Amino acid sequence: MADSDDFEPFVGRMRGGGGGRARSYLSRIVRATRRAGERAGTRGRRFDGSRIGRGAGLARLLGSRSRLAAFRQRRAIVKTRLVRLRGTGIGGARSHLRYLQRDGVQRDGSPGELYSAEEERGDGGAFLERCADDRHQFRIIVSPEDGDQYDDLRSLTRRFMEQMEKDLGTRLDWVAVDHVDTGQPHTHIILRGRDDREQNLVIAREYISRGMRERITDLVTTDLGPRLDRDIRDRLRLEVSAERLTSIDRGLLRRADAGRFLSPNQRDPFRHALETGRLRKLELLGLAQPLPSGTWQLEGDVEDRLRRLGERGDIIRTMQRAITAEKLQRGPTDRVVHSDPPATPIVGRLVERGLADEFSDRHYVLVDATDGRLHHVPVGRSGASELIPSGAIVRISATPAQAPQPSRPARFVDAVRLETLSPVPLERLPRWPGLTWLDRQLLADTGDPVRDSGFGRDVRSALAIRRQWLLDQGLASSSDGQLRAAPGLIETLRERDLTGAGTRLGQELNLPFVPARPGERISGIIERRVDLPSGSYALVANSQEFTLVPWRPLLERKLGSQLSGIMRESGVSWHLGRGRGGPSIG
Template sequence: MSTEDDFEPHLGRLRSRPPRRARRYLQRVLAATNLARGGAAFAGRSRRQSAGSRIGRAAGIGRLLASRGRLSALERRRVVVKTRIVRLAGRGANAAAAHLRYLQRDGTTREGNRGALYGPERDAVEAKDFLARGAGDRHQFRLIVSPEDGAEYEELKPLVRRLMARVEADLGTRLDWVAVDHFNTGHPHSHVIVLGHDQEGNDLVIAPDYLTRGLRERAAELVELDLGPRTTREIARSQLAEIEAERLTAIDRRLVRLAGEDRIVAASAAGVFEQTLRAGRLAKLGQLGLAEDLGQGRWRLAPGLSETLARMGERGDIIRTMQRAFTAARVERAAVDQAIYDPAAPEAAPLVGRVLVRGLADEHRDR
C-alpha cells in the first residue's frame, strides 16, 4: 500500500536531463550549414520573422542597411523609394507596355516636354526593345526614387545611374533597367523599371529587407554625398514649415503618442524649440477644428486626428493636380469653386462638366 509520501529514486546528477540520442551525421551537417549562414546569430529573429525575409539577393546587406537607417534620422538627407513587384503572367505584359507608354507622356520634363526613357549608358532607349528583352520574365520591379531635395539637381540621370550601379554591386549581378525622370510634381522623381532576370538569365529574386529599406539607404547615401549632410538651419526650417501644413506631419505623430486615452496633450516641452513646434501646431489644429484649447497650455485632440489629416493631405494633392490641369488647359477656376466629388456622400449631387485631362491617380500601381 503506497502513500503520497512514497517516491522512487533515480541515479544521476542533480537536475540532470535524460540523455539525448546522438545526432546523425546529416543533422550535424545541416546544423553546421545553418551556423555558417548566420543561423545562430539570427536564431531569435527567425522566430519573430518569416524565413522569406532572408531569401533573395542582398539579404544580409539589406538587414545591415535597415539597422543603420534608425540612426540620426533628422540629420540625414531623406529619399522616398517605393518598390513594387509586378507579375507578368496573363495580361501583365500588356499592362507593362501601357505603363511605359504612360511614363513617357507629354508634360513630365522640366521644360514640359515628353518624357524619354534612358538606361545605364544611353540617354534614349526604345521601349519595345526593352520589353522584348524581358518577354520571358515572370515579373519585373518598379521603383520610384524621390529625393526630398530633388529640386537641387539639374537632372536626376547621374544620381539614378550611380544608384543602380551600387544596387548591382550589392546584388552581385548586372541588371537590365530603364528609367524616366518626372518634374511635373512638387517633388522631382524618377521611375525605374528593372527586368526580372539576372545576367545569367535566371529569375531575379531580391531580399525584402533590401527592397523595402536597403534601396532607400543607398539612395540617401548618394544624395548626402552630393549635397552634404543637412545643416541645423535646414532641419529647423523643415520642421517649422510643418506647423502650417494641412496634412499629417511628424509633429502630429508625436502629439498623438503623447496624448492619453482622454486625448489631452500639453504644449509644454523640455526644449524651447520643441515647445515652439507643439504650441504652433496645436494652435493650427485649433483653427482647423481638430483640437480644443482647454486652457493652461492643455489641448484635447479630435478623435481620429491622424486619419483626418491624412485625408486632408490627399485632398490637397488632388486640388494641386486639378490646378495644374487648369493651368495647362488655360481654364480659370476660383479656388472656392474647386471641390472633391465624393459619390458616397449622402448629399452628393450629380456631377456635370467637361473632362479636361485623364490620367492615373497612382502611377506606381497604375490606378
C-alpha cells in the same frame, strides 16, 4: 508445437486501431509538424523571401546605423511595387511604360525620355520583349526631398542602380523616366524580375523597405552635403501650418497615450514651440482640443483625416495648375472634386489625365464639363487601359456593380466608365465634312445638358454653327425651329469622314482605300489607330489595299499583328487563330 502456439495468418491491409478512420503515416507526420509549429509560434507565418531574398543582411546593417547621423541625412522617399506579369500583366506593363513617357513631364513640357544604364534613349519595345517571359517586375519611384536642386536626375539614378547591383550581387536590367512636372521631381524605374543568370530576382523585404532608402539618402547627402540646423528648422516651421500629415504629427502620435492625451515637449524650447503651434493648428482643423493643465487630446482618426486633407490639397493644386496652363476662367465654386463615382454623367473636354497615386497606379481625369465646371474624377487603374488624347470630348459615368465574367477580364470591371465621344477637339468640329459628336447632339431627342457657362458656352456656340452648316449643305431642314435631318444623314456623314481619311492615308501609304462593308472578310496587319471626329478606327492593311474598321481597346496589344475577321454592323468579329474554330474577339 502446442495448441496455444497455433496461429492463423490473415492477409490484408493494415488498419488503424481503435476503429477510427485510417490515417496514412504521412498525414500523421504533417499533423504533428503543425502542432509543433503552433507551440513554436510559427503557424501562419507568411513566406516573404527574407531567407532567400537578396540584400537582407545588408539592409539590417544599414538600418542599425546611428540615428543621430541619420538625422542630418538628406531625406528621400522610395516606393517599390512588385507587379506580376504572367497572363495579361504584360499588357498593363506596356500601358504603364507608355504612360510614363506621356507629354508634359519634362521642364519644357516635352514627353518623358526613357533611359537605361548604358543608353541615353532607351528602347521601351526591346525592354518589354525581354520582359515577355518574366514572372514579375519591380516598379520603383525614387523622390529625393531636395530633387529640385539637381539639374538632371539621370546621374543620381544610375549611381543608385549601380549600388543596388553591388548590394544584390547581380547585374540588373532596368529602364527609367524622370518626371519634373510636379512640385517634387522624381524618377520612375522599371526593373526586370530576372537576375544575370535569368533566374527570378527575389529581393528581401528588408532591403526594399529600408536598404534602398538608405542608399539613395547616402548618395543625395554626398552630392548636396548633410542637412544644416538652419535647413532642418526652416522645414519644421513650414510643417506647423501644413494641412497634411507631418513629421511633427508623427512625433505627437508616438508620445500620446492610449486615450490620445499628451503635453508639448517641455525640455526643448524650440520643439515646445513647434508642437504647441502645431496643436493650435490641429485645433482649428477640429482634430485636437486643449484641456486643463496644459494637456491636449487628439481625435481618434487624426492620422487618416490629415492624410485625406493632404490628398485634397494636392488635388486642388493640380486643378489650379491646369486652370493656369489652359487659361481657363473657373472660380473656386466651379471646381468639383469627386471622391466617388459621379451620380450623373459628366460630359466635357478632357483637360488632363494623371496618376493620383503613382505607387498603386490609381488614375484621375480633369474634365472641363458642359455644366461650366471643372471636375476631378478618380477612374481607378482602368484609366491606363487606353490613352485618350487631351482635348477629346468624353463622358464619365458610374457603372453598375457586376461580377467579372470569364469572357470579360476583371480589370475592365470598375466603378467608373470613361467613354470617348469625340477624339477630335471641339474647335475642329463645327464645319467638319464628316460625322461629329455635334451631329449626334443636334439629332438626339434629349441631348446632354449644356449650361451657358465655361465649356458649356463653347459647346452651345459650336452647336449653332454646326446647325447652320447642315442647313447650308442641304443635309437638314428647319421646321418650326426644329432641325429635321435628311434621310440617312448619319451614314452619309460617316462615309464622308471615312472616304476623306482614306484618301489622305492612301497618299501616305501608296495603297488604295477600300471601305469595309457588313458581311465582308477583313484580313491584314493592324498598322495603327486613326482618330477621326466620327470615332476611332483601326487601319488594317495588306500588300494590295487597306481599310478602316472600328477601333477596340483590345487591338492595342495586336498592333503589328496579322488578324482576320468578319465585318458586322456593330464592328469586326476578329479571329485570333488560323483555324475556323479559333478564339475570337467580337
